[in-house]
Amino acid sequence: MDWAIDNRGSNTKRNMAEKNPQSQTDDQKFDKKTTEKPWCSPNLLVAAIDFGTAYSGYAFSSRAAFDDDPLRITAHKWSSDLISEKNPTSILFDNNQKLVAFGYEAEKQFTELSNDNRHEDFYYFQRFKMQLYHHDKDAKNKKLPINSKSMLSDISGKKMPAMDVFSAAIKYMKEHLLHKLSETEDTETKKEEIRWVLTVPAIWSDTAKYFMRDAAIKAGIRGDCLTIALEPEAASMYCKRLPIEMLNDHIKVQNERFQFFSQGNQYLVLDAGGGTVDITVHEVLSSGRIKELHKASGGAWGGTYVDEKFFDIIKEIVGDENFELFKKEDLAGYNDLRKDLEVKKREINFESTKISFTVPNQLAKMIPKNYNHEKVECKKGKMELKVPGIKKWFSEICDSIVSHVKELLEEQKKKQRNIDSILMVGGFSESFFLQETVKTAFPNKHIIVPNEAGLAVLKGAVLFGHNPQVVVSRVAKVTYGVNTLSKIQDERDVPDKSRIRIIKGEKYEKDVFSKHVTKGEDLVLDEAQEEKTYFPIYPDQKSVQFSVFTSQEENPKYVDGCKNLGSFNVKIPDATAGTDRKVVVRFIFGGTEIKVEGVDENGEITECKFDWSENAEEECFGMAVEMDES
Numbered sequence: 001m002d003w004a005i006d007n008r009g010s011n012t013k014r015n016m017a018e019k020n021p022q023s024q025t026d027d028q029k030f031d032k033k034t035t036e037k038p039w040c041s042p043n044l045l046v047a048a049i050d051f052g053t054a055y056s057g058y059a060f061s062s063r064a065a066f067d068d069d070p071l072r073i074t075a076h077k078w079s080s081d082l083i084s085e086k087n088p089t090s091i092l093f094d095n096n097q098k099l100v101a102f103g104y105e106a107e108k109q110f111t112e113l114s115n116d117n118r119h120e121d122f123y124y125f126q127r128f129k130m131q132l133y134h135h136d137k138d139a140k141n142k143k144l145p146i147n148s149k150s151m152l153s154d155i156s157g158k159k160m161p162a163m164d165v166f167s168a169a170i171k172y173m174k175e176h177l178l179h180k181l182s183e184t185e186d187t188e189t190k191k192e193e194i195r196w197v198l199t200v201p202a203i204w205s206d207t208a209k210y211f212m213r214d215a216a217i218k219a220g221i222r223g224d225c226l227t228i229a230l231e232p233e234a235a236s237m238y239c240k241r242l243p244i245e246m247l248n249d250h251i252k253v254q255n256e257r258f259q260f261f262s263q264g265n266q267y268l269v270l271d272a273g274g275g276t277v278d279i280t281v282h283e284v285l286s287s288g289r290i291k292e293l294h295k296a297s298g299g300a301w302g303g304t305y306v307d308e309k310f311f312d313i314i315k316e317i318v319g320d321e322n323f324e325l326f327k328k329e330d331l332a333g334y335n336d337l338r339k340d341l342e343v344k345k346r347e348i349n350f351e352s353t354k355i356s357f358t359v360p361n362q363l364a365k366m367i368p369k370n371y372n373h374e375k376v377e378c379k380k381g382k383m384e385l386k387v388p389g390i391k392k393w394f395s396e397i398c399d400s401i402v403s404h405v406k407e408l409l410e411e412q413k414k415k416q417r418n419i420d421s422i423l424m425v426g427g428f429s430e431s432f433f434l435q436e437t438v439k440t441a442f443p444n445k446h447i448i449v450p451n452e453a454g455l456a457v458l459k460g461a462v463l464f465g466h467n468p469q470v471v472v473s474r475v476a477k478v479t480y481g482v483n484t485l486s487k488i489q490d491e492r493d494v495p496d497k498s499r500i501r502i503i504k505g506e507k508y509e510k511d512v513f514s515k516h517v518t519k520g521e522d523l524v525l526d527e528a529q530e531e532k533t534y535f536p537i538y539p540d541q542k543s544v545q546f547s548v549f550t551s552q553e554e555n556p557k558y559v560d561g562c563k564n565l566g567s568f569n570v571k572i573p574d575a576t577a578g579t580d581r582k583v584v585v586r587f588i589f590g591g592t593e594i595k596v597e598g599v600d601e602n603g604e605i606t607e608c609k610f611d612w613s614e615n616a617e618e619e620c621f622g623m624a625v626e627m628d629e630s
Contacts, residue, residue, distance in 0.1 A: 043195035045181070046465030048229070049173050050199045050458040051212070053129045053275030054304050054342075055086030055427065056103075056169070058177045059458050062189075066466045070241050073459045076180055079104055085455055086427075089129060089274075091169050095121035097160055102172040107335055114331045123154045125165055127304055130275040132162065132208060148214070163215055170198070171219035196221045197465040199457055200592075202230040202271075202278045202296030206550065206565055209593055228592045229464045231457045232271040232278045233471055235425035236290060238460030239450050246451045260421060260448055266293060266412075267421035267448075270405065270438070271457065272428035275302040277401055279408060281419060285472065293417065294408065295475040295520065301400045303428035307341055309393050313376060313385070318366040326363045333360025345394075349432035350440075352390055357383045390433075398437040406441070421446040427454035468591060473524045478550040480517035480529075480587055480594070483559045485510050485537075499558075503537055513549060513556040516587045520554070528586040528597075539578035543571045546585060548596055548608065568608040570598035577601075 047060040059075040066072070078087040087103030092110050094100050100122070101109050113119035131152050151159040174196075181189055198216050200209055209228055217223050239247065240261045247260055260267070263286050271278040281294040315323045327334045337360060344355055359367065364381050371378040375389035385393065405422070412419045422445050428434060430453050439447050450456055464470070485501065485508040488494055494509050501508045517529045536544055546569070549562040556562060570583050584599040596608035 043225070043465075044193040045189050046195045046197060046462050047177055047181075048197040048199070048234075048458060048461035048465060049170060049177075050086075050231075050461060051129060051166075051170065051173075052086065052089055052273060052427070053127050053302060054089060055274065056089045056173065057086040057455075057458055058173050059085075059455075059462050060177065060181070061462050061466070063466070066463075070463055070466070071459075073462050074184070075455060075458060076177070085458070087173075088126070089169070090124070090126045091128075091165065091172075092125075093123040093160065093165075093168070095123075097123060097164060099168045099172065102169060111332045111335060114328075120156075123158055123160055124156075125152060125154050125160075127274070128152055128165060130300065130304070132166075132211065150211075163211070163218065166212070166215040167218035170216050170221070174219055174221060192222070192225065194225060195227065195465045196225055197227045197229050197234075197461045199229050199231050199234060199461050201273070201276045201298075202232050202280060203276060203298045205563070206594055207563070210565075213593070227465055227468060229461045229468075230278075230296070230592050231273065232269040232280050232296065232425070233290070233292075233592075234458075234460030234464050235271055235456035236269050236282055236423065236460065237463045237467075237470055238456045239423060239425065239448070240288075240290075241463065242450055247448050260423075260446070261288075263288075265421065266417055266419050267423055267446075268405065268408065268419050270401070270422055270424050270426075270429065271298075272401065272424065272426040272431075272434065273302050273457070274304045274427055275300060277301040277404075277426075277428075279404060281408070281412060281417075289470050289472045291472055292474045294412065295477045297408065298404065299400065301397050301404075302426075303345065303431070305397050306345055306394060306428075306431075307338065309396060310341060310345075313389055313393065314363070314383075317368075317371060317373075317376065317378070318363070322366045323363075326360070326366065330360055330362035333362055336360060337363075345433070346430050347432065348390060348394070350436045352433075353387055355385045355390060357385070359383045394431075394433045394437075398434050401434070402437060402441045405438070409442075420444075421448060424449045425453050425456040429453045469525060471525070473522050474589065474592075476517050476519055476521045476523055476589075478552060478563075479515060479519040479554055479556060480548065480550055481513045481515040481556070481559075482585060483547040483549060484512045484514040484534075486512040511558045511560060513551065513559050513562065515555070516585070518554055519552065523589040526588065528588050531584050531586040534583045534585060536572060536579055536581055536583075540575050541579075542573050542575070543569045544583050544598070545569050546596075546598060546608070565594075566608070568596070568598065568606065570600060570606045571604075572600055 043063065045060060045062045046066070047058065049058045050056060057075060057078070059073050061073045075085040077085055088107055090106045091102050092100040092106040100106070106124070110119060110122065110124045113122060148161075148163050150162040152162045152165050153159055196216070198212060200212055213223070213226065213228060216226055261284050263284055266281065266283045269278070269280050269282060277298045278296055279298045280292060280296045283291045283293050285291055311323065318326070337357065340357055344357065348355055359378065359381050361381075367378045375386055375392060377384045377386065409419055422438060422442060424435065424438065424447065429449060435447070435449055488500065488507040488509055491500070491507065494500060499509050499511060501510050514532060515530075516532065517523070521529070523529065534544065545567055547567040548565045549559045550565060551562040572581050572583065574581070582601050586597050586599070588595045588597065598606045598608070
């Protein structure tokens, strides 16, 4: 293991006062490039894949179409059903773990296999994206590190590598899109001329984003042609382009519609999808570009959890074991019930007194005859949810969303920010009940729900691929730094003596967190954050290993309890200068993903290739710190 010794106090953070004089406003600071021609994709076509919890889809537009009309976006129609531009995120593999089918076709084939009792040797995954989210949450507690060996469970509990499942799903949509292009485009588009965009929730960790990137690369998408888009940002970009009449505002301004995306407007984005709810705050700058005011937050409050609440009501009637038996013996009936749910949960509103569902025969046999309860009534193959049942079905999830939004708005108010608008996007935002819950909770806010709210992320991802620099800054969700050794000046300052290491007669404190980015800090597009200079410990050392960590604390002292994103090496082959050789480390947030660079004394740049897939949870001691107070 190679070691390094840090900057001796000589932080090389760029002189922001010189670059951005105090007389500059925030608009000027973040819009310093607005006089230049806006960045546009050099690719001939942008293709976006929205990988959702319940439904997935793709859309694309050529550069010519974008230049003519940015909203000329083609979204593939998968069926004639209500959710035609989305395909169920269901995938079927054979006993050799080879892809058999995806989407509606996977549901159909697995149902047929189940009916013929031939399904036991197959792997069938539904709504598996959230397993990655929950897996990642556990990883933060050091229980289940996400790596290339992480496993997913199918509906029967059989396991497959998560990377294989995700990459197969992405590959299916990629190949389907390429086939669609060959049928619709007048001229053949080469694969290297396509800019691919893959959507991820904004609340996902860096590790989860790296996982999705690697899955896309394994699916055959070139890494240098791939962009990761954050779902609420993509949706915001789409809504920004929409005509005002397509933004449904529940507050009508006399003689003039509210100008939602006008300069200086600050608004909250509520992206309610199938699995997660992403919430963030944006501000429109003078150039029309977007600045993030608050780090993305949210939780597992998506539409699929409303489904679970509905099934809980059924379980109260028939029991858990009977309901699981119904799912196993009548999969077709279960899928029909879920599809009916997708329609009904969009229609339910505050005025609804009862909602009727057709009960599959297998399930109907388990329900007591003429069952009548304050929440639900069952008779003649129909189930009617009454008002108490409807409220139970929706309220817990909707109340969690509203509670989080209230906390966030209160926090913004303390910062003297005027957040007077809420933009609701995502498939679950099409629910009238959720819309009315939000409107009731925030009667003085503009609640904007665009037409096709469920497609805002997908189509916005295409726009993001054409112009990713529309977002000029983001807020750091975590604190970033590197693992170091620090030379001890006074041993009394190190109460934990087990941290002391002796190297060549010098005493060092190990596992010190050398901070580069602070949680909550504004991360300006393509600008290096705080740079620090590091030095090798050994005079004949030929390389320096850096391990990158994140923390939920603003000022962590040690890397203990922090999350290890991975490591990288910077070569320093010329040992002439011994331990005086410098290596500068800088963190750059040029897009939705972090980039870390190491620069040697000759200006040679080594970009961090995070080795997260195998070593994300290993203990690493790649560097040491010696502060130079001179």
